[in-house]
Amino acid sequence: MKKMSATGLLKLRPNVVKSFFRTYKASGIPELTQVRHNVKRGNYATLEGKDIAFFESIVGKNHLVQDDLQGYNVDFMRSVRGSSQLVLRPSSTQEVSAILKYCNERKLAVCPQGGNTGLVGGSVPVCDEIVLSLARLDKILHIDEITGIAACEAGCILENLDLKARELGLVVPLDLGAKSSCHIGGNVSTNAGGLRVLRYGNLHGSVLGVEAVLANGDVLDLMSDFKKDNTGYHLKHLFIGSEGTLGVVTKVSMLCAPQSQAQHVAFLGLSSFDDVLKTFRDSRQFLGEILSSCELIDANSLDASVNHFKLNSPIEGYPFYMLIETSGSNAEHDMEKFNRFLENGMEKGQIIDGTITGEVGKMQEIWKLRELVPVALIEDGFCFKYDISLPLREFYHIVEVMQERVGNLATRVCGYGHLGDSNLHLNICCQEFTQEIYKCIEPFVYEYTSQVKGSISAEHGIGFLKKNYLKYSKSPAAISKMRELKQLLDPNSILNPYKVLN
Incomplete structure (x- = not known):
């Protein structure tokens, strides 16, 4: 030693x-998600000239993107690809509100997007949804060195907020490998975990409040500067981990820890x-x-x-x-x-x-x-990544089970992750995606996880890639209530369709 x-x-x-998180590698462009997974496009309107004109009046010509959209349509993992023809880059909550109100009335589907560092296909379109990029909502509103409370807009990059907090002797209670690219709004919307959940806990405990825009354009101001606020339903928790399907988070306040x-x-x-x-x-x-x-x-x-x-x-x-x-x-x-x-x-x-x-x-x-x-495992070729919670005594056994199950179909089967909070990252690498290895892995990996009373998603959410497997971690009654909430807050289902429940 x-x-x-x-x-x-x-x-x-x-x-x-x-x-790796800020640039898209041209090699290995994935097949369209709609084709690979046989997705039927929802009953949504299609873009027309009048829509483009309206959106330009809201965000300006320079922040309405119609060309070179590959970086917005493809996820970091190069495993899913949409066919959006339009990206909107609003700069304020009011602009987000106006966009969503219009899209709801026209029944135009929208895909909210932060830093696009997710691993379950939740941050890119499945079909031709309009991409709503929050990148310009990047202001740090305030950090109080006495209370440790920080507030920022959803597009603020995690590392930038952490740098400012450290100037005051504080740290953001979240640390990810993608911290130089991921957005706070995306972190909250996916209830990101990271490297130090063992010390700081999940975001449900650190986030004091959010501001969110509903599908109809209504703005819910749920911001707070208090750890203790026992007044009725804690609506903020609806948006922490809802992956942009119930509303678009535009501001966040959270409690930072002493450095x-x-x-x-x-x-x-x-x-x-x-x-x-x-x-x-x-x-x-x-x-x-x-x-x-x-x-x-x-x-x-x-x-x-x-x-x-x-x-x-x-x-x-x-x-x-x-x-x-x-x-x-x-x-x-x-x-x-x-x-x-x-x-x-x-x-x-x-x-x-x-x-x-x-x-x-x-x-x-x-x-x-x-x-x-x-990111090293991506260099092997195509990589199936599974983010699961397992009882500690069962933590690694699934890696050995999958090594035997996939055999020569895989070039590498391995496991790493957050032992301190029972979160395993199971990776199965192969030269290229094939239906043979895909069907060998899924749904078996989720069935196994369910049998040992684990969770099919520990920290990355459900997104598109896990939506068919939610049943392995949630009861039919729970899923039914989730659908009722979705119907209540987004009756036209324009927010991040085909994800989580759809």
Whole structure:
């Protein structure tokens, strides 16, 4: 075990995935979603000249896009592709309201879009929906250094908000590999999880209020500066995780956490998943309140990250790796706790090898190994990605089951993810998408997840790709009530059609 000095704080990791989330790679353009999945277009109106004229009067000619729409029509994963002919880029809540009111009256379908970093096809059109880009609603409205409350518009990039918060000694309670591109509105609309749910919890607990525009153009001002506001129904929760199907989030207020004064990261090698579970249990016991992240990476995942991006792993040759991070206020005290935890794990034979550091550069290099796994796996060809919650004792077994099930159809089957909150990212890579491997994987992966009482979506939502499998995580009665809510708030079903329920 290598012990390194705890000098320096981890402020922001470099934008190691920025280019992947901000640019679309021309190779591997997917087949149209409507064709691949045999989707029947809904009974919506089609664009006419008068519609274009109206929208131009709202957003201006420069923010009405009709050419070169590939980046808006294709998702980050290159797994779904729509055929939208129009992108609108409003700059205010009022413009969003006017657009939706008109579209509702004309029955024109709309696809709200943030940074387009989603993994379930929720942020791009399925057919020819109008794309409503929130990118220009990017203002940070205020950050209060006393209360820790921040408010911003929906198009604000997560990293930009975090940078401003850190200037005041605060951090946004959400950290994603896509932070340099994803939007706060999209994070809230998908109830994004990320790397530190273990410490900060889900957005349902951090978001204090939202402003949302309904399908008919009505603006619901549900913004709040209070953690405690026990006045009637908490309508804000309808829009957290609803993926733009009930309304378009235009503003958000959330509670930021104090910035940690000391951080440490350990990268550990383990010989079995049983040892992984024991080490996680001990991390909670020994590290307690300073434990901020606990990630699992299997050998196949690490191999993709290291080889595709020419990275150096501090240790190698183990079937399982754990990345454990602590965030506290006293570097010396935290390092003592970390060392006791590691010594205990090595004495028990659970931890075979590892490295620990509090140096900014070294921590960044270790985090790269984990953060680059998702995009590294795309380099294998086509990648089926599954974001599922599983009971911890069943956490990794599904990877082994799928390895046996797909056999030679796949080039790589691996698992990594947020062990601390039971969220596994199962990845099955192949040279190209084929119906043979698709049918081998689905719906089996969701049936298996349901059988062990897991969730088919831990943090990425349902979107388009999982809408047929919602039944594996929600009862018929629950889905029926969801449909009633959709009908109440969006009776013409113009908001993000074909997603979640449609």
